[in-house]
Amino acid sequence: MVLVLQQAQKRSILDFVQSDIQRLQPMVPASQRGKLDAQLTSIRALESRIMTTPPPAGTIVTPTLVAEPTGAYEGRVNQVLANQLAIIRCAFQSDLTRVATFTCGHGNNADQVDQYFKPPEFSFKGDGHGCSHNGKKPDALLAKGDVSQLFLSSVAKMLSDMDVITEGPDTLLDNTFSLVFSECLDGDPHSPTFPMLLAGGKWLKLVTGGKHLKISGDRYMNDLWAPSLNALGAPTTTWGDPQYFKMPLTGIFG
Numbered sequence: 498m499v500l501v502l503q504q505a506q507k508r509s510i511l512d513f514v515q516s517d518i519q520r521l522q523p524m525v526p527a528s529q530r531g532k533l534d535a536q537l538t539s540i541r542a543l544e545s546r547i548m549t550t551p552p553p554a555g556t557i558v559t560p561t562l563v564a565e566p567t568g569a570y571e572g573r574v575n576q577v578l579a580n581q582l583a584i585i586r587c588a589f590q591s592d593l594t595r596v597a598t599f600t601c602g603h604g605n606n607a608d609q610v611d612q613y614f615k616p617p618e619f620s621f622k623g624d625g626h627g628c629s630h631n632g633k634k635p636d637a638l639l640a641k642g643d644v645s646q647l648f649l650s651s652v653a654k655m656l657s658d659m660d661v662i663t664e665g666p667d668t669l670l671d672n673t674f675s676l677v678f679s680e681c682l683d684g685d686p687h688s689p690t691f692p693m694l695l696a697g698g699k700w701l702k703l704v705t706g707g708k709h710l711k712i713s714g715d716r717y718m719n720d721l722w723a724p725s726l727n728a729l730g731a732p733t734t735t736w737g738d739p740q741y742f743k744m745p746l747t748g749i750f751g
Contacts, residue, residue, distance in 0.1 A: 629684025
């Protein structure tokens, strides 16, 4: 049994989504299939490199994980978030990875969000997707705000925990470029605007001090990735598909 579990853990993430990949491939235009193939190949190559590179000896930090409560969402969702983000923090601290992504709840989140709270402050009964499209009445806004606060509070704790971990003359947070965002500013009209929070990045000269930048006009996420690459020492004037790129955003890095 132990051998079976170990073999399962060493399988590629792509092995678990083969059916999704097979369903996706016919939907991708012929002109774009090379990009999909290249992405899948790069994931395999990265996994192979991770599997063959031994972790640095004597520097592994083990997260303190708490068993998830059984039953309703209330309490369980908080512990799931805490455990997952603690694993990422310790992976950074142990230098087991340099990049991590985590989704608290995607746009089609099927969780019944009122069950996140006991008792909920709002009367809305429905899933996360419905909550985001529930209008602007006080109860709807309260539900949206409470769910957002739940997710963002978990992320804020992770960032705060990273900020008290010493790494050389700085902290783990100083040495990490963190980007937190929602996939749209307003769920009702499917607003394409992404509200973003940038944290850490001291070594990239990330603009700090609690500044809020309001970007005028329609801009793409690619407009942020280009100056990020420049700050990371990979000079570029563009990023991604040209039709979804205008120009690098300014005022992000000093």
